Amino acid sequence: MTPQWLTSIQTPLASAFYKRCGSKEKAKADERVAVIRDNSQQIVASLRLRRIGGHWLLRALLVDPQRRQQGIALQLLQFVGAQNPEPIWCFPYPHLQSLYHQADYQLVAEAPEPILTAYNVYLNRQPLLLMCCNR
Structure with missing residues (x-):
């Protein structure tokens, strides 16, 4: 099993995967989508x-x-981190902290304004999220 990027035309395949797994997530053509x-x-x-204010x-x-x-999750996270030279931000649940740590994501207290704004929106919906960055 090898990770790969989908083209924008292939993003509906990721949406179908999310649906098959019971998720309401939908991949959008303006996002970079990686799969295994x-x-x-x-x-x-x-x-x-997703690009938010110049940040991933x-x-x-x-x-x-x-x-x-x-x-598999670790393999995908490592692939994306190696393929993207810019920092990647994420908001994982606390029980996934060790997974993200293995993929070189670190807990952070500060972030660029667009990321911090997005984080606060997420926190309003899901209060137990962490903020991490891989650089």
Whole structure:
């Protein structure tokens, strides 16, 4: 299983994956979408990068429930980090902190204004989120 980027034309494939896994997330053509496919070319993990005020925000990392605890999420996070020279911000749940730490994300208390604004919006909906950055 090798991570890869989807083209903007392929982003509906990620949306179909999210739906198949019971998520309401939808990939958008203006996002960078990374996936991992199994040997039959079925998507088993996906994440999205969205540009916010000149900064990258990682959103909607999801691994097929049948494939969890196999290192797939870490593989996808490491791929995206290696492929993107700019810092990537994310807002993971506390129980995922060790996963993000393994992928070189660190807890941060400060962030650029567009990221901080997005974080505060997320906090209003989901109060137990962390703020991390990989650089």
